[in-house]
Amino acid sequence: MNFVLVYPRFDYGGGILDEEPLGILYIASSLKAAGHAVSVVDLTFETDLRPFSSEFTSADVIAFGFTSPLFGRAKRVLDFVRSVVGNKPVVAGGVHSTILPEEVLEAGFDYAFVGEAERSIVEFADRLAEGAERQTPGVVYSHRGELTKNPRPPFVEDLDTIPFPDRTLIDYDRYKKEGGLNQIGMIATRGCPFRCSFCKPTLDTLFGKMRKRSPENVVKEIEQVQDRFGSGVGIFFKDDTMSLLGKTWFEGLEQALSAKDLSPTWHCSARVDTVNPELLSIMRRCGCRVVSFGIESGSRRILDFYRKDITPRQVEDAFRWSRETGIQATANVILGAPDERREELQQTYDLLRRIRPDDIYVYFCSALPQTDMYKDIMEAGCLREMSDPEEFDNVKSKSRGSTNVILKNLTYQDLKEYERRIERLNFRNKLLSPKRLASWAWKAISQPGRLASRVRSVLRKIFG
Ligand code: B12
Ligand code: SF4
Structure with missing residues (x-):
């Protein structure tokens, strides 16, 4: 069967968030392993759909993958696809399809896949050939106005059995040239045991309880990536909390890397309450350069409001230990919880001044549907309905000048003021540190597009 997979990040606007759609590449390799023909229509850098018409008409199934902020774009692309393929099966998967399958069906998709779907998409293809695709586990569909949610298949217990994402299907050169991306995405775990209210239960619905790949399996993928992109290519682990893999796992990784004589460098995300000097030091030996x-x-x-379960003291420790270990530590902060007060914005600023992060990313609080925070904010009467799902992308909503949170004690101008102060602090930190300046210079050479877009956005925020 011939599948065309669509990433509908169409005409969305460039910037620091152009990254490859790893989930779609995972789906592609599972379909290929089962003998299907697969191509990917990645619309990240496209502004015209017409050149793809023949690819859509030659497909047996067209399958989209998207998050909530991309839902509006997905609908626009779906309208075009329908106009060229008529009644052919067009299905959806990914985060939005997982949390709001009804909305996805209402938009005109024939089937909505829920959660991790490497197995269910292959089963769908087999059943489609027999005309029995409605029985596929993990799909939701509507027939004569009646909605059916098939029970989900069990999560894949052994992640090592899932084929690596097929990176031959998208144009990484364009990501590098047009998006400034110079890191290859990879993921070693699925799921996360914590309870942050802006994320849960979405992540549980998507991936269930946390599972880990083996270090040997991850090293095989690193080897494949380096064969394709060169041994100097950086890796970005997209795991929510890479540090949860733990010391023993990283010792295994160190051994497996040394057995293959590989020394990758990589960037990851972690929680401050899951690191300690010993763990950071083994992560550093395995190639970790930025957390x-x-x-x-x-x-x-405010941390309690987010159910973050960390303390400012843990933040200070984690940043000090990272610096001592030789790992750059960057900080993401959120401004504008509904009940937040000016002095609490100041506490965030003061904390950032004490920990001196290597880089700071400022987000404004916005609540995504189906999260605990969305419920909390609605119950507090602080939710502003959004008409466009792109508003949930808090990079976009910031440039539009609003979020879906009604602030009780602050104005939007207060948030902008603190954002500007934090960006100034970030800029000063960089100018005062020769190491950070060197790292900027390195980025300027290796990722010119990305650095230029980041510098532009920082200057805009500082000066106005
Ligand atoms: C890396 C990442 C990013 C990167 C890259 C995104 C990308 N291109 O994939 C960047 C930095 C750009 C990013 C940005 C944002 N992100 Co983000 N991101 C992630 C993260 C940490 C990993 C994504 C990933 O690669 N996962 C691994 C793959 C294997 O999973 P997957 O993509 O979900 O794919 C599986 C299934 O969804 C499904 N599937 C996926 N596609 C398809 C297609 C078909 C046809 C089928 C059948 C199935 C299917 O099967 C796949 C394999 O099992 C996830 C959290 C997470 N752990 O997944 C958040 C996450 C996706 N991001 C999230 C959010 C909120 C954002 C932002 C809005 C943040 C912001 N700045 O405001 C923006 C919006 C981006 C956008 N416009 O879509 C939310 C999405 C919530 C939602 N309701 O949509 C998540 C789930 C985090 C969370 N827990 O809240 N993100
Ligand atoms: S630590 Fe990250 S992935 Fe885990 S619950 Fe919190 S936000 Fe979600």
Whole structure:
């Protein structure tokens, strides 16, 4: 069967968030392993759909994968696809299809896949050949106005059995040239045991309880990536909390890397309460050069609102240990919880001043549907309905000047003011540190597009 997989990041606007759709590449390799023909229509850098018409008409199944912010674009692309393929099966998967399958069906998709779907898409293809695709586990469909949610298949227990994402199907050169991306995405775990209210239960619905790949399996994929992109290519582990893999796992990784004589360098995300000097030091030996920590706020009260279960003290320790180990530590903060007060914005600023991150990313609080925070904010009467799903992308919503959170004690201008102050602090930190300046210079050479877009956005925020 001939599958065309679509990433509908169409005409979305470039910037620091152009990254490859790893989930779609996973789906592609499972289909290929089962003997199907697969191509990917990646619309990340496209502004015209017409050149893809023949690819759509020659497909047996067209399958989209998208998050909630991309839902609006997905609908536009679906309208075009329908106009060229008529009644052919067009299906959806990914995060939005997982949390709101009804909406996806209403938009005109024939089937919505729920959760991790490497197995269910292959089963769908087999059943489609027999005309029995409605019985596929993990799909939701509507027939004569009646909605049916088939029970989900069990999560794949052994992640090592899933084929690596097929990176031959998208144009990484364009990601590098047009998006400035110079890191290859990879993921070693699925799921996360914590309970942050802006994320849960979405991640549980998607991936269930946490599972880990083996170090040997990850090293095989690193080897494949280096064969394709060169041994100097950087890797970005997209795991939510890479540090949860633990010391023994990283010791295994160190051994497996040395057995293959590989020395990759990589970037990952971690929680401050899951690291210690010993763990950071083995991560460093395995190639970790940058860790992004979600520190969110300097206020205990606001951290509690996010159910983050960390303390500013843990944040300070994690940043000090990272520096001592030779790992760059970057901080993500969120401004503008509904009940947040000006002095709490100041506490976040003060915390950032104390920990001196290597880079700081500022987000404004917005609540995604189906999360605990969405419920909390709605119950508090602080939810502003959004008409466009792109508003949930808090990079976009910031440039539009609003979020879906009604602020009780602050104005949007307060948030902009603190964002500007934090960006200034970030800029000063960089100018004062020769190491950071060197790292910027290195980025300027290796990722010119990305650095230019980041510098532009920082200058815009500082000056106005
Ligand atoms: C890396 C990442 C990013 C990267 C890259 C995104 C990308 N291109 O994939 C960047 C930095 C760009 C990013 C940005 C944002 N992200 Co993000 N991101 C992630 C993260 C950490 C990993 C994504 C990943 O690769 N996962 C691994 C793959 C294997 O999983 P997957 O893509 O979900 O694919 C599986 C299934 O969904 C399904 N599937 C996927 N596609 C398809 C297609 C078909 C046909 C089928 C059948 C099945 C299917 O099967 C796949 C394999 O099992 C996830 C959290 C997570 N752990 O997944 C958040 C996550 C996807 N991001 C999220 C959010 C909120 C954002 C932002 C809005 C944040 C912001 N700045 O405001 C933006 C919006 C981006 C956008 N416009 O879509 C949410 C999405 C929630 C939602 N309701 O959509 C997540 C789930 C985090 C969370 N727990 O809240 N993100
Ligand atoms: S640590 Fe990250 S992945 Fe885990 S619940 Fe919190 S936000 Fe979600």
